[in-house]
Amino acid sequence: MGTGPKRRCFVILLVFLCFLIRHRSSAEKVLLVPLPTANSHWMALAKIGRALVDKGHIVTVVVSEDIVEKRRTDWPDFQFEAFQDKGTHTRLQDMQDQAFSSAKVLSLYKFIEVIDGYSEESKQYCSVLLGDRNLLDRLKTSQCSVVISDSFFPCGAILSAHLDIRVPHIAVTLVELYLLDEKATGVPLPLSYVPSIATDFTDDMTFVQRLQNIVLSTLDSTISPWVAGRLYDELVHKYIGEEETIQSVTSRTDLWLYCRTDNVLDYPRPTMPNMVQVGGLNVRRPHPLSEDMEAFVQSSGDDGVIVVSFGSMVKTMSTERREVFAAAFARLRQKVVWRYLGEKPTGLGNNTKLLAWLPQNDLIAHPKTRAFITHAGSNGLYEALHHGVPMVCLPLFGDQPANAARVVARGLGVKLDFSTVTAEQLYQAILHVVTNNRYCMILHTICEVNAGKHSLYSIIRFISFSTFYVLFRSYRETAIRLSRLHRDQPQSPMERAVWWIEHVIKHGRLPHLRARAVELPWYQYYLLDVAVFLFGVCSAVLGTVWYSCSFFCRTICCKSGAKLKSQ
Numbered sequence: 001m002g003t004g005p006k007r008r009c010f011v012i013l014l015v016f017l018c019f020l021i022r023h024r025s026s027a028e029k030v031l032l033v034p035l036p037t038a039n040s041h042w043m044a045l046a047k048i049g050r051a052l053v054d055k056g057h058i059v060t061v062v063v064s065e066d067i068v069e070k071r072r073t074d075w076p077d078f079q080f081e082a083f084q085d086k087g088t089h090t091r092l093q094d095m096q097d098q099a100f101s102s103a104k105v106l107s108l109y110k111f112i113e114v115i116d117g118y119s120e121e122s123k124q125y126c127s128v129l130l131g132d133r134n135l136l137d138r139l140k141t142s143q144c145s146v147v148i149s150d151s152f153f154p155c156g157a158i159l160s161a162h163l164d165i166r167v168p169h170i171a172v173t174l175v176e177l178y179l180l181d182e183k184a185t186g187v188p189l190p191l192s193y194v195p196s197i198a199t200d201f202t203d204d205m206t207f208v209q210r211l212q213n214i215v216l217s218t219l220d221s222t223i224s225p226w227v228a229g230r231l232y233d234e235l236v237h238k239y240i241g242e243e244e245t246i247q248s249v250t251s252r253t254d255l256w257l258y259c260r261t262d263n264v265l266d267y268p269r270p271t272m273p274n275m276v277q278v279g280g281l282n283v284r285r286p287h288p289l290s291e292d293m294e295a296f297v298q299s300s301g302d303d304g305v306i307v308v309s310f311g312s313m314v315k316t317m318s319t320e321r322r323e324v325f326a327a328a329f330a331r332l333r334q335k336v337v338w339r340y341l342g343e344k345p346t347g348l349g350n351n352t353k354l355l356a357w358l359p360q361n362d363l364i365a366h367p368k369t370r371a372f373i374t375h376a377g378s379n380g381l382y383e384a385l386h387h388g389v390p391m392v393c394l395p396l397f398g399d400q401p402a403n404a405a406r407v408v409a410r411g412l413g414v415k416l417d418f419s420t421v422t423a424e425q426l427y428q429a430i431l432h433v434v435t436n437n438r439y440c441m442i443l444h445t446i447c448e449v450n451a452g453k454h455s456l457y458s459i460i461r462f463i464s465f466s467t468f469y470v471l472f473r474s475y476r477e478t479a480i481r482l483s484r485l486h487r488d489q490p491q492s493p494m495e496r497a498v499w500w501i502e503h504v505i506k507h508g509r510l511p512h513l514r515a516r517a518v519e520l521p522w523y524q525y526y527l528l529d530v531a532v533f534l535f536g537v538c539s540a541v542l543g544t545v546w547y548s549c550s551f552f553c554r555t556i557c558c559k560s561g562a563k564l565k566s567q
Helices: 003-025 039-054 068-074 088-100 108-131 133-142 155-163 180-185 207-239 246-250 291-298 319-330 360-364 378-387 400-409 423-434 439-450 456-469 475-487 493-507 528-566
Strands: 029-033 058-064 079-083 146-150 169-173 255-258 275-277 305-309 335-339 352-355 369-374 391-393 413-415
Touching: 029 039, 029 133, 029 155, 039 058, 039 146, 039 169, 039 378, 039 493, 058 068, 058 133, 068 079, 079 133, 088 108, 108 133, 108 155, 108 207, 133 155, 146 155, 146 493, 155 169, 155 207, 155 246, 180 207, 180 246, 180 255, 207 246, 255 493, 275 493, 291 335, 305 319, 305 360, 319 335, 319 352, 319 423, 360 369, 360 378, 369 378, 369 423, 378 400, 378 475, 391 400, 391 423, 400 413, 413 423, 413 475, 423 475
Parallel strands: 029 058, 029 146, 058 079, 146 169, 169 255, 255 275, 305 335, 305 369, 335 352, 369 391, 391 413
Antiparallel strands: none
16 A cells, blocks of 8 residues: 555544544533432433433432332433432332222322422432441542422532532422522512412413412512421531522522423513523424324324323222323214323223323324323323324323413313313313314203203303304414424524533533522512612601601691780
8 A cells, every 4th residue: 555545544533543542522511410319300301401402411310229220221322320228219119009000089188299209209319328437438429510400300400519619519300399499589479370289270371360379479588498498408518518408408509490481381480590491491303203103093093192191190080080180082973092001991982092102202292193182281281282282181290280381372272170070071172172173062952951961051052152263273373383382492492401401511600691689688588778778768757757847737836826925
C-alpha cells in the first residue's frame, strides 16, 4: 500500500476517534430518583431517562434491591444503584395494591387515610436510602451533573442537596402531594379562577364553588406542607443542616417539569420561568399491533373499537360493577378491548376482549378506535388528546376528578360516577360520545318510546335538546381539533423536557429563573409590613388632623366664651 492510501486511512481513523471523543465528552451523568411504587410515575421518569440516553447521556437510577433485576431487564439502557430497603418497598407495594387494585371510588377521608399511611412508609424508605453510606459514597464518587426526581417523593430533593449543593435538581411533577411547589416556585394562585386539585371545578366557578375553593385551597396549602415538615424535616436536619427544612431544600429546585398540564387541556393560570409544561411527554409514535390484536381490531369493520383501561394500579372490580360494565359493552356494535385481570364477567359479550395488559398508546392511536373509557389518569388522558379520541371518564381518586372536569370543559368527553352508573347510563354515554351524527340518538330514543320505555314528554324534550346540540361539533370533531392544537408546537413535550434538562446541565443552577418570592417571609410576600406602615402613617396623619381641628375648635370656642363674658 502506498503512502497516499496510508495517509488517508490515518486521517479517517483520526476523524473517527475525534468524533468518539467529542461524543463521549458531551455525555453527562444523570441521576434519577423515582417514587418507590406507582408505575405511572415511574414510566414518566423512565421515558425522560430514555430520551436522555438517546441523546448520549448516562442515566443512573436509584432503586431497592428487590426490584433492581426487573428494572435492568425492562430498561437495559440504564445503570442502577441498588440498596437494601429493609422491606419498606414491599410494604409500600402491599399498601398500594390493597387500596387501589380494585376499582372503587375512595371517599376523601379514606383517601387521606391511605395517603397518610403511604407517606409514613415512604419516609422510612427515604431514611433507609439516605442511611446507606455505601450507596451515598458511590453516588458522590460518580459526580452526577443533575439529579431528577419525582416531586411526589421529596427524598429526591434531600438526596440532591446531600450529594452536592452545587448540583442542579429538577422535579418531575404528576401530582404534587405536599404542595411544596407553591412556595418553592413563588407562583401566585388567584383562587377566583384557579381551582384546587382536590375539587372538580373549572376556571368558571359559581359563588358557592369559589367559596369552597378558597376554604379547601387554604386548608390544603396549610396542612400539606406541615405534614411534609413533620415527616421529612428530621431527615433534612440530619443530612443537610439544622437550619434547613424540607421546604427550604425543595425551594432550591432549579426546574419544575409539569407532566399533568399543557396549554390546550389545562386552564390558563400564572406560571414562573422555571415551571415548564410537558403534559403529553408519555405519548410516542404508535407501533404496529400484534397480529392477533390487529385481526381483532379489523374485525370491527366500520363500527370500530372501544378501548377500556383504568390504569396500571387497578386490576379488578367488584362483581356488581364488572357485570354492569360487561352488560353495557355487550350492547355495543363496536368491538371492545378491556384491560382487566379479575374474574371473567358472566355477562361478557362476544364483542369484548379481556387482556391483562394492552398496548394502550398503540390502540388509542389506531384509526378504528372510536372512544376511550378511562379513570382519567394523566397518561391515558394525554394519549387520547394527542391521537384525537373522545373519552368517557369514570374518575376514582386523587387528581382524576379534576382531570375529568377538564375533559368535560374542553368538550372532549363526558363524566360518569363509577359507583352509581348503571349499564343503561354507561351504554348511552358511550353511544353519545361515539356517534358523530347525534340524530342517531334521537332515532334510538324514538324507538324506545314506541316500545313504551319513555313518555312522549321526555322524547319531545330530548329531541329539542338534541336538535339544538347537533349545531355544535361532535366529540370526535372536538377531539380532532384539540389534537391538532396540541400537536402544533415548536417542540414535542418530550423534546421540550430534554432541552430544558440539557440547558440546566450546560449552565448549572439557574437562579435568574427563580422568583424572589421564594426567599421572602410570608409577611413580606403579602405586603403586611407595608400595610402596617401605611396604616400607621394614615393613622398618624388623620390623628394629627383630628387633633389640630379639635385644638382649633377649642381655641375658637374659648375666645368666643371670653368675649361674651366681657360683654
